Amino acid sequence: MIASVFLSFRFEELCVQKRAAIFAVLLNLCEMTSPQGMDELFWGRNHEDVNDWAERLTMAAEVRDHNVDKLFKIAKLNLRGRAKEWFRRLQPVPANWTELRNVIVQKYGGIDADDIRMKMDAIKQKPKEKVQKYFE
Numbered sequence: 001m002i003a004s005v006f007l008s009f010r011f012e013e014l015c016v017q018k019r020a021a022i023f024a025v026l027l028n029l030c031e032m033t034s035p036q037g038m039d040e041l042f043w044g045r046n047h048e049d050v051n052d053w054a055e056r057l058t059m060a061a062e063v064r065d066h067n068v069d070k071l072f073k074i075a076k077l078n079l080r081g082r083a084k085e086w087f088r089r090l091q092p093v094p095a096n097w098t099e100l101r102n103v104i105v106q107k108y109g110g111i112d113a114d115d116i117r118m119k120m121d122a123i124k125q126k127p128k129e130k131v132q133k134y135f136e
Contacts, residue, residue: 040053040060042079042104043081043083044084051109054075054105057071057078068097072096076100086107090103
């Protein structure tokens with residue numbers, strides 16, 4: 001009985017260790033095969049901040065000592081979903097990172113979330129103002 005419990009526990013422990021080892025190998029494989037900067041993806045979704053994406057991508061390129069030509073190529077590779085489809089149809093096609101950054105910020109820049117928050121915080125209901133009027 002004790003031997004079977006011990007063997008069962010040891011088997012489960014080996015399974016956990018094996019899963020951890022496989023995960024570590026896969027993680028290393030992903031890191032080795034993915035191009036530098038691929039962690040800065042941009043999908044063109046409403047909640048994404050294109051300025052933040054561009055800044056993070058620029059900083060990642062600087063850390064990795066990429067020149068602007070490589071940064072431009074990486075940026076194009078990092079576009080996904082709506083942003084990728086938009087870029088495929090874009091005319092004229094940007095020739096460099098500066099042009100791409102300008103057109104993508106123009107397309108997806110919108111209003112800064114902090115600006116919206118500040119404007120909403122500035123709205124106050126006046127004394128004796130009806131709730132219906134306040135929400136208009």
